[in-house]
Amino acid sequence: MQTKIDLKTGLTTAEVEQRIATGQKNTPPPSLTRSTQQILRDNTLTLFNLINLILGMLIVTTGSYRNLLFLGVATFNTIIGIVQELREKHKIDQLSLLAESPLTVIRQQQRQVIVQGDIVRDDILFLSRGDQVPADSRVRQTDGLEVDESQLTGEAKPINKTVDSKLLSGSFIVSGQALVQVTAVGQQSFVAKLAHAAKQEKKLTSVLLDTINRIIKVLTFIIVPLGVALFISAYWQRGHLNHAILGTAAATIGMIPEGLVLLTSVALAVSALTLGRRQVLVRTLPAIEALARVDVLCLDKTGTITSGALTMSDLLPVAPYTKTQLEQALAQTVNTLNEDNPTAAALQAALPQLATWQKVQTMPFSSARKWSGVTFAEQGSFIIGAPEYVLHQLTPAQQELIAQHTAKGERVLCLARSQARLTADLPAKIEFWGLILLRDEIRPTAVKTFNYFATQDIAIKVISGDNPATVANIAQRAGIADSTHFIDMHTQGETADFDQLIRDYTIFGRVSPTQKQQLIRAYQAAGHTVAMTGDGVNDVLALRQADCGVALASGSEAPKSVADFVLLDSNFDAMAHVLNEGRRVINNIEQVAALYLIKTIYSVVLGFVFIFLNQDYPFAPIQLTPIAALTVGIPSFFLAMAPNYQRITGYFMAKVMHTAVPAAALIVSYILFVHLLGGQLQLDHAQTSTLSVLLTGTVSFSALISITRPFNRWKSLLVGSLITAFILMFPLAGQFFSLISLFNWSLALIYLPLICASYPLFRGLQSLIEYFVIQRIHWR
Missing domain, CATH: 1.20.1110.10 (Calcium-transporting ATPase, transmembrane domain)
Incomplete structure (x- = not known):
C-alpha cells in the first residue's frame, strides 16, 4: 500500500535523495537520436567495409601496397560518417533538452520546476490541460480532470478522472487540473514505452x-x-x-x-543543424525530406494565421440582462475558472477583478465539449462556450446577430446560466445572458508566408475548432486562396463523405479532434502528401496522422511530443526554411x-x-x-x-x-x-x-x-x-x-x-x- 504524501508539503529533500539512492528515480525521455555505440557500430560494421577489408588482405599478399590506398578512402568515409553523426546527435540532444517542457512538483512545502528525469516515486506533481503524464500516478486532488488515453487504449473519447483514479504515463490532460502522486517510475512505469508512442506508430x-x-x-x-x-x-x-x-x-x-x-x-544532418540555428527542432531527419514533398498544408488557425493573441472587443447582453450584469457574471466565472488558454487570458485582461462568489465546483474547458463553467453556491451555474454548443435553440434574430459578427472575423462566445449543477452534459434548462466578442490578431508576416506557399504549388487548408465563418474571414485577411469555401463540421454526422468534403472546401470549422484526423487521412487517400501544424491537445491525432507534423513550442506538451518538427520560437515563417532545406537535400x-x-x-x-x-x-x-x-x-x-x-x-x-x-x-x-x-x-x-x-x-x-x-x-x-x-x-x-x-x-x-x-x-x-x-x- 502506497503511503499518501501530504499535498502541501510534498517530499522532503532527504526523502528525494533516499529514493534516488534506491533507484526510484524516473527515466528521462528516450533520446531522439541513436546512441554513440549504435552510431559506431552501424558506420563500421557494414557489408561494404567487410568487402573492402577482405580485398585489402588479398592485396597485401601481392606486395603491391600502393593499391591499398582505397582502404584509406573507405576509412576516411567511415570516420566522417561517425564524426558527423556524433556532432548531429550532440546538437539535436541539446535542442531537445531546450524543447522539453518543465514539470511542477511540490517539495519542501514549495512548488519547484524540474525536468522529467528528476521525478522520483511519491512526488506530488501539478498537472493541467495540455500536459503529458510523465509517470504512472494516482489522482490526489482534482478540478474537472479529463484525460486522453488514446495512446494506451485506442479510445479517443476523454475520460473523467476523480480522486484515487489511476493515471498512466503517456496519456494527455485534455481538461482541468490535478495534484497527483507518482506511483511508478523508471522501468516499472509505462513511460519508457509510451513517452513517444505516437511517434512509434508513424515511422x-x-x-x-x-x-x-x-x-x-x-x-x-x-x-x-x-x-x-x-x-x-x-x-x-x-x-x-x-x-x-x-x-x-x-x-x-x-x-x-x-x-x-x-x-x-x-x-540531412547538416540541414537539421541549419534549421536548429533557425529555432526549428528536427525530431527525425527523414521529416526534412517528407516536408519538401508536401503538396497540402493543413493549418490550425492559432499560431499560424493568427499570432495566438486575442482581445475582447465587446459584450452584447440579451434582455432583460444589462451589460453590467453580463460583465459581472462573466468576470466571476472567468476568474473562478482561472484557466490558462488564450481566450481566458483575453477575458481576464479585459474584465475587472471582483470579490469572488462562493464556488461549489468547476467544469474546465474541453475541446470535445467546447464549453466550460462554474457552479456557485447562490448564483447558480454559469457557462461560457460556443453558442451552438451551449444553447439548445437560438432565435432567428440571435442567429443573424452571431452570423454578422462571425462574418467580420470575430470569435463569438456566449454566457448562459442554469439553476442545475454542472456535469459533463449540459443542463436541460439554460438561460441565455449575452454574447462575448473576441478578435484574433493576424500575424504580421502571414500574408507573405502564405503567398510564398501558393507560388510553390502547396495548397493551404485551414482545419480549426472555431466557427467556420470566423475562420474563413481570418483566412481571407491572410490571403489564403478559396477561403470563401468553408463548412461547419459540427453539421456533419458519422457518415460524412470526407472524400467529397476535401474536394469542395478549403476552410473547415468546428472540427472535432477525430474529424481533424479523418480529414488528413482523406487527403492522403487522395494521393497527397500532407503536413499539419498545431499547438493544442485537440491537434494530437491529426499531427500523428499527417505525413509531417509541425508543433509550436508555445503550445501544449502533447503536440510537441508527436510532431516531426517543433518551432522553438513558435514562428510559422520558419516553415519556408524547412521546405527549402528539404528541397536542397533532395535536388x-x-x-x-x-x-x-x-x-x-x-x-x-x-x-x-x-x-x-x-x-x-x-x-x-x-x-x-x-x-x-x-x-x-x-x-x-x-x-x-x-x-x-x-x-x-x-x-x-x-x-x-x-x-x-x-x-x-x-x-x-x-x-x-x-x-x-x-x-x-x-x-x-x-x-x-x-x-x-x-x-x-x-x-x-x-x-x-x-x-x-x-x-x-x-x-x-x-x-x-x-x-x-x-x-x-x-x-x-x-x-x-x-x-x-x-x-x-x-x-x-x-x-x-x-x-x-x-x-x-x-x-x-x-x-x-x-x-x-x-x-x-x-x-x-
Missing part, C-alpha cells in the same frame, strides 16, 4: 535513402559472385595470381557506391547520386565483360582512387551542400539514370575500343590502363559538367580546379598511380579524338535516354 521513411538502399541491396547480390567469377577467369586464362587479385579488387571496389549513403545522411542528392552510380554501372559491366576476355582488367585499385576522388567524392560533397530550392518533381531513378547510364555506356565503349585497338597496335597493359583512366575521367567530368549547370563563379572554380588536378596527376603523380606519360604521339592520336568527342557523345546518349526511357516509360 517516417526517406525516399532517397530507401531508393539508394534498394540499389545497394541489388549490388550485394552482384558484387560477390561477379568478383569470384572474374578472379577465377583471370587466373584460369592467364595464370598470374597477383594480376588476378588486383584486377578483381579494382572491379569490386568500383562496384561499391562508397559514400553515397553517407553523403545523403550528412546532407542535390538526385544530382550527385548519378556520379556514384556511373562508377558502379561501368564497373559491373566491365567486370562481366572481362570474364570472357583474355585480357587483364583495365584498372588497378590505385588507379580508381583519383577518378573516384576528383570526379565523385570531392565534387559531390560540395554540390550536396549548394543552394538548390527548385520544386520536387519526383522520378528519382529516372533523373539519376539520365546521367549515369549514358556516361557508363560511353566509358565501357571507350575502354573496349581501347583494348580492341590496343590488341591491333600491340599496346601493353600499362598503356591501355593509362588510356582507360584518362578516358574514364574525361567522360566522368562530362557528366559532372552536365549536372553542375548552370555554372556560377564558385562552381566554375570547383570544376576547373578538379579538371586541372586530374590533368596534372599524369605528369606529377603518374608513377605513384601506375600511369605512364601521355606525351606520346601514337597514344595522342588515340586519346585526343576520343576526348574531343566525349562531351557531344555523352549529350547525344542523354538525349536518347530521355526520349526512349524517361518520356515513354517514366521510371521512378
Whole structure:
C-alpha cells in the first residue's frame, strides 16, 4: 500500500535523495537520436567495409601496397560518417533538452520546476490541460480532470478522472487540473514505452535513402559472385595470381557506391543543424525530406494565421440582462475558472477583478465539449462556450446577430446560466445572458508566408475548432486562396463523405479532434502528401496522422511530443526554411547520386565483360582512387551542400539514370575500343590502363559538367580546379598511380579524338535516354 504524501508539503529533500539512492528515480525521455555505440557500430560494421577489408588482405599478399590506398578512402568515409553523426546527435540532444517542457512538483512545502528525469516515486506533481503524464500516478486532488488515453487504449473519447483514479504515463490532460502522486517510475512505469508512442506508430521513411538502399541491396547480390567469377577467369586464362587479385579488387571496389549513403545522411544532418540555428527542432531527419514533398498544408488557425493573441472587443447582453450584469457574471466565472488558454487570458485582461462568489465546483474547458463553467453556491451555474454548443435553440434574430459578427472575423462566445449543477452534459434548462466578442490578431508576416506557399504549388487548408465563418474571414485577411469555401463540421454526422468534403472546401470549422484526423487521412487517400501544424491537445491525432507534423513550442506538451518538427520560437515563417532545406537535400542528392552510380554501372559491366576476355582488367585499385576522388567524392560533397530550392518533381531513378547510364555506356565503349585497338597496335597493359583512366575521367567530368549547370563563379572554380588536378596527376603523380606519360604521339592520336568527342557523345546518349526511357516509360 502506497503511503499518501501530504499535498502541501510534498517530499522532503532527504526523502528525494533516499529514493534516488534506491533507484526510484524516473527515466528521462528516450533520446531522439541513436546512441554513440549504435552510431559506431552501424558506420563500421557494414557489408561494404567487410568487402573492402577482405580485398585489402588479398592485396597485401601481392606486395603491391600502393593499391591499398582505397582502404584509406573507405576509412576516411567511415570516420566522417561517425564524426558527423556524433556532432548531429550532440546538437539535436541539446535542442531537445531546450524543447522539453518543465514539470511542477511540490517539495519542501514549495512548488519547484524540474525536468522529467528528476521525478522520483511519491512526488506530488501539478498537472493541467495540455500536459503529458510523465509517470504512472494516482489522482490526489482534482478540478474537472479529463484525460486522453488514446495512446494506451485506442479510445479517443476523454475520460473523467476523480480522486484515487489511476493515471498512466503517456496519456494527455485534455481538461482541468490535478495534484497527483507518482506511483511508478523508471522501468516499472509505462513511460519508457509510451513517452513517444505516437511517434512509434508513424515511422517516417526517406525516399532517397530507401531508393539508394534498394540499389545497394541489388549490388550485394552482384558484387560477390561477379568478383569470384572474374578472379577465377583471370587466373584460369592467364595464370598470374597477383594480376588476378588486383584486377578483381579494382572491379569490386568500383562496384561499391562508397559514400553515397553517407553523403545523403550528412546532407540531412547538416540541414537539421541549419534549421536548429533557425529555432526549428528536427525530431527525425527523414521529416526534412517528407516536408519538401508536401503538396497540402493543413493549418490550425492559432499560431499560424493568427499570432495566438486575442482581445475582447465587446459584450452584447440579451434582455432583460444589462451589460453590467453580463460583465459581472462573466468576470466571476472567468476568474473562478482561472484557466490558462488564450481566450481566458483575453477575458481576464479585459474584465475587472471582483470579490469572488462562493464556488461549489468547476467544469474546465474541453475541446470535445467546447464549453466550460462554474457552479456557485447562490448564483447558480454559469457557462461560457460556443453558442451552438451551449444553447439548445437560438432565435432567428440571435442567429443573424452571431452570423454578422462571425462574418467580420470575430470569435463569438456566449454566457448562459442554469439553476442545475454542472456535469459533463449540459443542463436541460439554460438561460441565455449575452454574447462575448473576441478578435484574433493576424500575424504580421502571414500574408507573405502564405503567398510564398501558393507560388510553390502547396495548397493551404485551414482545419480549426472555431466557427467556420470566423475562420474563413481570418483566412481571407491572410490571403489564403478559396477561403470563401468553408463548412461547419459540427453539421456533419458519422457518415460524412470526407472524400467529397476535401474536394469542395478549403476552410473547415468546428472540427472535432477525430474529424481533424479523418480529414488528413482523406487527403492522403487522395494521393497527397500532407503536413499539419498545431499547438493544442485537440491537434494530437491529426499531427500523428499527417505525413509531417509541425508543433509550436508555445503550445501544449502533447503536440510537441508527436510532431516531426517543433518551432522553438513558435514562428510559422520558419516553415519556408524547412521546405527549402528539404528541397536542397533532395535536388542535390538526385544530382550527385548519378556520379556514384556511373562508377558502379561501368564497373559491373566491365567486370562481366572481362570474364570472357583474355585480357587483364583495365584498372588497378590505385588507379580508381583519383577518378573516384576528383570526379565523385570531392565534387559531390560540395554540390550536396549548394543552394538548390527548385520544386520536387519526383522520378528519382529516372533523373539519376539520365546521367549515369549514358556516361557508363560511353566509358565501357571507350575502354573496349581501347583494348580492341590496343590488341591491333600491340599496346601493353600499362598503356591501355593509362588510356582507360584518362578516358574514364574525361567522360566522368562530362557528366559532372552536365549536372553542375548552370555554372556560377564558385562552381566554375570547383570544376576547373578538379579538371586541372586530374590533368596534372599524369605528369606529377603518374608513377605513384601506375600511369605512364601521355606525351606520346601514337597514344595522342588515340586519346585526343576520343576526348574531343566525349562531351557531344555523352549529350547525344542523354538525349536518347530521355526520349526512349524517361518520356515513354517514366521510371521512378
